[in-house]
Amino acid sequence: MNKKISLGVTVAVVLLAVSLTISGTMVLSMRHFSSLVSDVGQRQAMYDYIDEIDSAARKDYTIDEEKLRAALANGYIDGLEDPYAAYLSAAEYQKVQSQLAGNRTGFGLVVTVKGTELIVSSVDENSPAALSGIEKGNIVTAVDGETVTGASYTLVQSKINSSDKLILTVKQGETLTAVELSSNTYTAVSVSGRLINNTIGYIRIREFNNITPLQFKNVYNELTQQGAMYFLFDVRNNAGGKLSAVQEMLDYLLPRGPYVDCQKKDELVTFSATDTYEMTAPTVTLINGNTVGEAELFAGVLQDMSKTRLVGTSTQGKAVVQEYATIQSDKGAVRLSDGVLYRIHSGETWKDIGLIPDRTVDLAYDKQVYFDLLTDEEDTQLQAAIELLASNTYLPVVNAEANKTTTAATTAG
Numbered sequence: 248m249n250k251k252i253s254l255g256v257t258v259a260v261v262l263l264a265v266s267l268t269i270s271g272t273m274v275l276s277m278r279h280f281s282s283l284v285s286d287v288g289q290r291q292a293m294y295d296y297i298d299e300i301d302s303a304a305r306k307d308y309t310i311d312e313e314k315l316r317a318a319l320a321n322g323y324i325d326g327l328e329d330p331y332a333a334y335l336s337a338a339e340y341q342k343v344q345s346q347l348a349g350n351r352t353g354f355g356l357v358v359t360v361k362g363t364e365l366i367v368s369s370v371d372e373n374s375p376a377a378l379s380g381i382e383k384g385n386i387v388t389a390v391d392g393e394t395v396t397g398a399s400y401t402l403v404q405s406k407i408n409s410s411d412k413l414i415l416t417v418k419q420g421e422t423l424t425a426v427e428l429s430s431n432t433y434t435a436v437s438v439s440g441r442l443i444n445n446t447i448g449y450i451r452i453r454e455f456n457n458i459t460p461l462q463f464k465n466v467y468n469e470l471t472q473q474g475a476m477y478f479l480f481d482v483r484n485n486a487g488g489k490l491s492a493v494q495e496m497l498d499y500l501l502p503r504g505p506y507v508d509c510q511k512k513d514e515l516v517t518f519s520a521t522d523t524y525e526m527t528a529p530t531v532t533l534i535n536g537n538t539v540g541e542a543e544l545f546a547g548v549l550q551d552m553s554k555t556r557l558v559g560t561s562t563q564g565k566a567v568v569q570e571y572a573t574i575q576s577d578k579g580a581v582r583l584s585d586g587v588l589y590r591i592h593s594g595e596t597w598k599d600i601g602l603i604p605d606r607t608v609d610l611a612y613d614k615q616v617y618f619d620l621l622t623d624e625e626d627t628q629l630q631a632a633i634e635l636l637a638s639n640t641y642l643p644v645v646n647a648e649a650n651k652t653t654t655a656a657t658t659a660g
Contacts, residue, residue, distance in 0.1 A: 459492045568587075
């Protein structure tokens with residue numbers, strides 16, 4: 248007698264099989280699969296193994312094929328024991344591709360809890376929220392006509408993430424304003440900047456996508472024209488993104504020559520800068536535990552090349568290059584790690600270790616919660632970076648090539 252199988256049972260059956268042996272019933276990517284299982288006989292044995300389980304299950308259960316395929320893909324990826332590998336459905340893959348291109352879809356605002364209130368902590372430029380007049384620091388008092396407080400955070404965040412239309416009532420100063428928002432696609436602004444103390448060019452890099460390099464160069468040059476003598480790069484809470492974007496930015500900032508080795512399975516690939524421009528201004532870069540992937544590459548290379556000093560807390564430790572392999576059958580994709588990165592001068596990788604700051608400065612937990620609402624005075628990491636730049640001296644650094652300790656002068660990048 249047939250029984251209807253639940254998603255939970257389906258996933259459990261599939262993952263049990265995958266946990267016993269890395270296998271699959273679909274070709275995720277022939278190139279990657281063949282590199283993992285090169286012996287034809289062994290591969291056939293894996294197919295036969297999963298087929299036995301499949302045949303047994305189908306005698307008693309009605310299978311949801313789409314859910315089963317997704318569970319198989321996720322189980323296969325789990326079997327690789329790579330924390331950064333992932334299976335993406337067609338919708339997820341399309342969203343990632345759009346984000347890497349520099350596009351966003353939604354209302355373009357983030358809310359956070361501060362005390363008993365819901366505060367708009369950030370508003371994306373060009374987004375529906377920005378165009379409707381909503382500003383960072385506004386207090387959200389109602390959603391779709393229903394009063395909300397800090398306790399309503401989960402509900403409000405869910406509506407912001409999933410709704411196509413939303414009526415948001417916000418308090419701006421002493422004025423209550425109701426705004427009707429419609430979800431839309433807009434160009435993300437991933438780089439912003441301002442002048443601090445008339446001499447420090449502060450540049451926040453939120454992510455790395457196709458348009459980040461151009462935005463970075465525009466902000467960097469504008470601050471230079473305004474009189475910036477030093478630069479403070481902020482890649483805290485930057486989850487990475489597009490490798491080619493980081494390469495283009497490092498190409499612009501570094502002297503010509505190699506800066507990173509990428510050790511792949513069968514070859515060593517060296518990344519080199521070729522641009523004629525080279526940054527010479529002293530810099531400090533802010534990092535934290537949410538600085539990941541390409542953001543770590545940006546900060547780590549600048550540190551290794553004596554172009555910056557790192558302030559904050561250790562980063563996540565994702566020193567891998569990844570690529571996407573499209574699954575033709577469902578238009579999804581798998582994200583697979585293709586190589587480990589090593590800095591040229593130190594010869595070290597930060598994989599699973601993270602970048603170690605030159606000056607460790609913690610940010611209190613309550614300040615991390617409403618990070619985007621911090622003033623410069625409340626941001627202890629920012630203040631430490633400003634102090635380091637203003638002190639006209641850098642911390643002692645190890646010269647790996649000479650195997651001795653030196654002190655970089657302020658005129659050194």
